[in-house]
Amino acid sequence: MQKPKNIIQKVWEQHVVHQEAGKPDLLYIDLHLVHEVTSPQAFEGLRMNGRKVRRPDLTYATMDHNVSTKDRNVIKDPISKKQIDTLKENCQEFGVELSDRQHPDNGIVHVIGPELGLTQPGKTIVCGDSHTSTHGAFGALAFGIGTSEVEHVLATQTLWQAPPKTMKVKVNGKLGTGVTAKDLILAIIGKFGVQFGTGYVMEYTGEAIRSLSMEERMTVCNMSIEAGARAGLISPDETTFEYLKGRRHIPKGEAFEEAVANWRALATDEGAQYDAVVEIEASEVEPQVTWGTNPGMCIPITASVPNPDHEEKANKKDEISRALQYMGLEAGQPISSVEIDHVFIGSCTNSRLSDLRKAAEVVRGHKVNPKVKAIVVPGSFSVKLAAEKEGIDQIFKESGFEWREAGCSMCLAMNDDIVPPGGRCASTSNRNFEGRQGNGSRTHLVSPEMAAAAAVAGHFVDVRKFTAQEVL
């Protein structure tokens, strides 16, 4: 009998083009997603060396980081405009399919890949974007790369990669009511730290993961990189196949059944080994709020901001003090007392239809606190249209949210959706780094439900109680 393998090992082995001593493996790439920010220098490199895109048919481009969420047709910043135009020119010159700003398939690269069925179990997927880990939710080996590697994949459809160490992240039990996939992944990073995944590819397993929808799984895998792991994936199952069935790039009819059989065989074998295993109890996870300047600096909504004096190591003490100073928070302050002035619901972490539905349920019938500027940015055109069909846009608009066009938007503020210096934002995105949402801005990462509740209250509230009050 063959030695049992985990899904990471199986996908890897299927993609090794060449092995030789003293070199990493030459790995084949099945899907290369491209966006405007990390590709111009790669295309320029091809041009300078007279090289072509080897497999335009395995390459797909979109524009998402710089696009305006107010008016698709206008980009005020001439440098942004130039970057957008450059992608269009490059795609034309090299024969790469592009969904540009006005295209109905346009959206955030990690939202549209799955929507179109480009993302599939067992594929190797890369993109010049660290949140490529999102696609791991389907059992794909998906990871972010730099621009030199983008150029390398464009030219050769391969990458030299050392086989990663594998880690099992097992989530036992069930998540409580009002506790989301976002809270789970934040709690995992909070518990094990922002670099426990470095050098590893993670597989999320366990009862709590199995019961997540595809969109929730994407939220979890999306933030693998915030734990240091380039990729995080989930073995495909019925939930995966159900989501994929009928999507544009998914095989139809008998071919679909055949694909499902292959995909099913990718799932981790019983008894497969990993280089490391961590476990967490889902029932112990509470709604999370980050208080500091990296995603590991997070606490439950019921807790208080840490005190650097309670730390023994000098560098840890410094790190906390510096984060508190940047964030304008007092040590020991209850996180629920922190008042906000911005709310951003969006990003490749939390901008899908189910995210918007859940946030809308929280705000329905309430008004956004007058001091809060709140925006909802759907992940794609298609999410936006689907939400509008259900009237979700109306719920948000009636409560005082701005309803925007799709894009990366305020997650990294490369367009004009910027949190001003000193501004404080409850954000459903993935990074609370200094200045991430604008120079001097302060970001608190939360779930869509928690962001919605904070928009109404004007400060962080436990969405579990917020909902209960509604019932009463």
Next chain:
Amino acid sequence: MEPLRIHTGIVCPLNRSNVDTDQIIPKQFLKRIERSGFGQFLFYHWRFDDDGNLRKDFSMNHPKYQGASILVAGENFGCGSSREHAPWAIQDYGFKVVIAQSYADIFKNNCVKNGILTIQASEEQVQSIMRKAENEEYSLTVNLENQVVTDNQGLEFTFDIAPYPKEMLLNGWDEIGVTLNYEEQISTYELARK
């Protein structure tokens, strides 16, 4: 890419952990379509205040670190975004070597592609280098061939590096050029998968 064999240079300390690539090169500078000229924006909001003046309390701005080519930092250097603009900025500013306790995977990869050597050192080694660099004008010599770091005060330690990135750095190879020699293997693989 310029080969890197033996390098001697001034050490600049950055006594922080979890330095993310958003700090190394903030997003407003990612809109450029060029590959060069990012050094002026390196650690932009740490180096400059809101009026564009140098912040006196940021180590890199101290006169004794002008011309530094070896950057020393704590744990998890280069975490976050995959932006290669980060190593472009580090290199364009004049750094050739980074010494840190640990690195984020994507950042480390991106450095190799640009001829920047990332050395992983122990907390003790990093702290000792950091202290010396903070107290005096301090230089190190890095010998990639022998994988050893030395100073002129008797410090000597070896470091690990996988054979492939070592070879790439020593020779300054264009990786795509190398890979295109495997065209036959790639085509064979593609045919077999159809």
